[in-house]
Amino acid sequence: MELVEKLIERARSSGRSVVFPEGTNPEVLKAASRLAEEKVVRPVLLGAPERVEEVADRAGISVDGCKVVDHTESPLLDKFAKQYAQMRDTRETLARRLLKRPLFFGAMMVGEGEADAMVGGIDSPTAMVIQAASLCVGMEEGISAPSSFFLMAWPDGRVLVYADCAVNVDPTEEQLAEIGIVTARNAKKLLGITPRVAFLSFSTKGSASHPKVEKVQRATAIAKERAPEFLFDGELQADSALVPRVAAKKVGDSPVAGKANVLIFPDLDSGNISYKLTQYLAGAQAIGPILQGFRRPIEDLSRGAVADDIVAVAAIAALCA
Secondary structure, X not given: OOHHHHHHHHHOOOOOEEEEOOOOOHHHHHHHHHHHHOOOOEEEEEOOHHHHHHHHHHHOOOOOOOEEEOOOOOOHHHHHHHHXXXXXXXXXXXXXXXXXXXXXXXXXXXXXXXXXXXEEXXXXXXXXXXXHHHHHOOEOOOOOOOEEEEEEEOOOOOEEEEEOOOOOOOOOHHHHHHHHHHHHHHHHHHHOOOOEEEEEOOOOOOOOOOHHHHHHHHHHHHHHHHOOOOEEEEEEOHHHHHOHHHHHHHOOOOOOOOOOOEEEOOOHHHHHHHXXXXXXXXXXXXXXXXXXXXXXOEEEOOOOOOHHHHHHHHXXXXXXO
C-alpha cells in the first residue's frame, strides 16, 4: 500500500470535518464526493446551495453526505464578525465584509471549532490562504511564522520529511528552530515515527566557518532547548545526515547523524531545489507542500490540483487536526 493510501485509510477513523471554501470547483466537488462516500472525512462545502448543486449536476457528481454552507447567508456570519472584530480590534462591518469571502469564512470556521481543518487554494494564491489562516486561526503556541513540509516517498517504502521547501525564503535562526520543532511534531503524528531531525548545512560540526553555518548551529541549539523530547542534530551536511558510514567518520556518536528521517534546510533555495531534484532524479513522490505552524490545520492546494490530490491533502489535514 502506497503512503497516500495508508494516510487515507488512517484518516477514516478520525471522524474529522474538513471545510472546502471553493465549494463550486468541479475538482473539489469530485474530491468531496469521494471523501463522503468513502467516509474519509466529513466534507463541508462553502457556496450557495443551488450553485453547488448546479455545478455538481452538470459534472455528474453526487454531493450526498456533504454539508453545504452558504457563507454569505449563514447565521454564523454575524457571530464570526463579532468575534473577529474583537480579536483584531476592528469594526464589525469591516469584519463582516472580509468574512463574506469564502477563504476567510472557512478559516474562521476552523479557528472557532466549527470545522476541524480547511483545505483551500485551488482558486486562490497561496499568500491568500496563509493570510486567511494567520488572521482567523493564528499561530500555534511558540511558533512565530507558518512554514511547510513535503513527504518524500520512494517506491521501496522509504519516506523522508523535507522542510521548509515552499514558504520561508530566508528564515532566521529562531524561525529555523521553530520549523524543526513543528516538523518533528507533524512527522510523528503523520508517520508514527521517532523523528530524527537533521539541520542541514554545507558544513558538518564546524568543518567550515561562515555566518550561514553559525545560523544553523544556533537554530539547532534553540530547537534542543525548546523541545528536548525530540532528537535534533546539526549542523550536518546531507551525507553526514543520511549515510551511516560518513556519519561515523565525520560526526561520531549521534542519535541523528547517519539515520536522519527529517531534513531541515537552511533556506528556501536549498529546500525547494532539493525536493525537486529528489522528485525528478531519484524517483520519489513529493506529497505537499503541507502548511504547518497554525493553531489548527489549514492546507493549501495547487491551482492545478485534481480530485486525487485534494483527497490526499484532506486526509493529511484530518490527521494533523
